[in-house]
Amino acid sequence: MAAPSSPSSIRYCIDPDWAPYESLINGQHIGLSRQYLTLIEKNSELTFTLIPTESWQQTLDYIQANKCDLIPMLNSTTNRKNFLDFTKVLFRAPNALYGHYNQPLVGHLANINQQSVAVVTGYRLHRYLLEHHPKINIVEVENEAQGLTKVQNKEIDFYLGSFHGANKYIKDNALHNLRIVGISELEDKLRIGVGKSLSHIIPTLNQAISQITIAEHAQVFSYLKDINTTQVKDYSMAIKSASAFIAVIICLLFGYWRSVNNASILEAKNKALELAHQQLDEKNKQLADLAIRDSLTRLYNRGHLSECIQQQIKLKERYNKNACLIILDIDDFKNINDQFGHKVGDDVLQHFAKQLTECARSVDIVSRWGGEEFVILCPETNIDEANVIAKRFQQCLVETSSDALPCVTCSIGIAPLRESKSADQWFIAADNAMYQAKELGKDTVFIVENA
Numbered sequence: 087m088a089a090p091s092s093p094s095s096i097r098y099c100i101d102p103d104w105a106p107y108e109s110l111i112n113g114q115h116i117g118l119s120r121q122y123l124t125l126i127e128k129n130s131e132l133t134f135t136l137i138p139t140e141s142w143q144q145t146l147d148y149i150q151a152n153k154c155d156l157i158p159m160l161n162s163t164t165n166r167k168n169f170l171d172f173t174k175v176l177f178r179a180p181n182a183l184y185g186h187y188n189q190p191l192v193g194h195l196a197n198i199n200q201q202s203v204a205v206v207t208g209y210r211l212h213r214y215l216l217e218h219h220p221k222i223n224i225v226e227v228e229n230e231a232q233g234l235t236k237v238q239n240k241e242i243d244f245y246l247g248s249f250h251g252a253n254k255y256i257k258d259n260a261l262h263n264l265r266i267v268g269i270s271e272l273e274d275k276l277r278i279g280v281g282k283s284l285s286h287i288i289p290t291l292n293q294a295i296s297q298i299t300i301a302e303h304a305q306v307f308s309y310l311k312d313i314n315t316t317q318v319k320d321y322s323m324a325i326k327s328a329s330a331f332i333a334v335i336i337c338l339l340f341g342y343w344r345s346v347n348n349a350s351i352l353e354a355k356n357k358a359l360e361l362a363h364q365q366l367d368e369k370n371k372q373l374a375d376l377a378i379r380d381s382l383t384r385l386y387n388r389g390h391l392s393e394c395i396q397q398q399i400k401l402k403e404r405y406n407k408n409a410c411l412i413i414l415d416i417d418d419f420k421n422i423n424d425q426f427g428h429k430v431g432d433d434v435l436q437h438f439a440k441q442l443t444e445c446a447r448s449v450d451i452v453s454r455w456g457g458e459e460f461v462i463l464c465p466e467t468n469i470d471e472a473n474v475i476a477k478r479f480q481q482c483l484v485e486t487s488s489d490a491l492p493c494v495t496c497s498i499g500i501a502p503l504r505e506s507k508s509a510d511q512w513f514i515a516a517d518n519a520m521y522q523a524k525e526l527g528k529d530t531v532f533i534v535e536n537a
Contacts, residue, residue: 096134096284098123099145099154103229106254106310107159107177107276110138119159121306122176122298129294132287134158141228143208149281157279161210170279173291177276177306181211183268184237184245184252191381192268195219195246196389202242204233211246214272231255238263248274250310269377271389308358382432383439385460386453394451394463395509401465402503409503410472411516412462414442414479417495417528419458426492434491441486445479461516469533472500476531495529497521502535 100119102110108117115136123134137154139145148154150169162172183192183203192198196219204225205212215224225242227233230252233245238261245252256264278291378390386394401407416422416438423431435458442460446452451463464472476498487493499519503512515534523532 096132096156096287097137097154098134098156098158099137099139099148100158101142101145101160102139103231104142104248104251106250107248113138118177118306118309121309123158125298125302125306126291126294129297130290132290132294142206146208149279152281152283155281155284159276160279161274162277162279163210163213165213166279169282171282171285171288173278173280173288174295175275175277176295177274179274179276180249181247181270181272181274182249182252182266183270184234184247184256184264185243185267186237186240187263187265189243189267191376192244193376193379193381193387194268194389195222195270197268197387198222198244201244204236204242204245206230206233206247209247211270211272214270215246231259234261234264244268246270254310266376271377380454383436383454385439385443386451388453388455391451391453391455391461391463392509395512398463398465398503399507399509399512402505406505408466408468410464410467410469411501411503411512412464412472412476413455413499413513413516413520414460414462414476414496415498415520415524416458417497417524419494422492422494430492434494437486437491438483438494438496441482442479445482446475450475469500469502469535472502473531473533476500480529480531497523497528498531499523500531500533 100108100110100115100117102108104117106117108115108119110116127133134156137148139148145154145157149157157170159176160166162170166172183195185192195215198219199221200223202223202225203215204227205215206229207226212224212226215222225233225236227236227245230245230247233242233247234252234255236242237245244267255261278295280288280291378386380387395411398407398409402409416434419431419434422434435454438460439452439454442452442462446462447464449465451465453461453463455461462475464475467475480496480498483494483496497520499516499522501512501516501519507515519532519534522534523530526532
């Protein structure tokens, strides 16, 4: 095994095909990670020497074989901690799910079942899918370009990857048939990974990272936007050949023009950077909302409801807070689809969801569990109060019926949260109550007192 580099000269490897974060172009390292390394060199006595690799997998192999000492931009994972130590976070970014434009919005990875999802081999997202979403048909690809191209060509259903990286490739290659259809709950928190033999430089790197100013971070972020600037021409030869008087005039005019031009360029950059921040904030808000909403009804989805249920159980354990779970199932919904078609069925679901939202309180969590089944989580609510909400909704369904849609009723089950009950036990109690309502003739409410 080769001897480690001295702390003042650090060998590093990158992902050669991960623009705009980092890439190799004609043997040169470009991208966000290169700019951050430059700032770290400025803030420390460290210098960095690139060891080129041909793929991300080879970079991981090199760092483990001690052929390089550092990777400047990657996520920390349990597996990588076996051979790397990590600095504080350099850059954060979301991961998104991309599909063909004729693919429906899926919102969340949990909504994918048996469909194919491409992911780059060796990326943290690859291991995450294997561990947390085993039902997904994972397709391994060598890089983002390959995964996105397969989706464009309809060879696979989706590609999961970095928001900025995928968007850049889509833009640069005019892949107009692709769009964001979902969001991964896993955010990129990119750090510097250092081989174990040089872990003692982590404090030095962290100190250098801490010295990076907000303005410098903003300048690195602006790399994500293509901002064209005008090169200032060199008039030095012309000035030298002119008389002293003309030279002074030209210098004054040139200085004035350059200051005005630079101010204009700086203003344009600042406006473009501000716009980029606004667009990113808006996109992140959209992605965050997409991750927790059902695509048809815009109610909260199953994943978000499950998180809220766990929070409510913790409040019960710590503060003995009351809560009730209301499960509603549209009666004979299959007959509506069979008789009127799925388009009318979707309209009924949307109307049902709208009435649920209007009848619920602001503190209630209204969600679509799946199919024609809906759930309302009612915090700080006893059985009697939950029953009032259920009855009010039944009355609302009657009052808002119209000739435009088939009239529907629903069976409703209510279960209070009891001490020492798990989320599954609570949900099963409410679900059983709903089926009891079905047994009683539908269009009724059944309350389980001893859930």
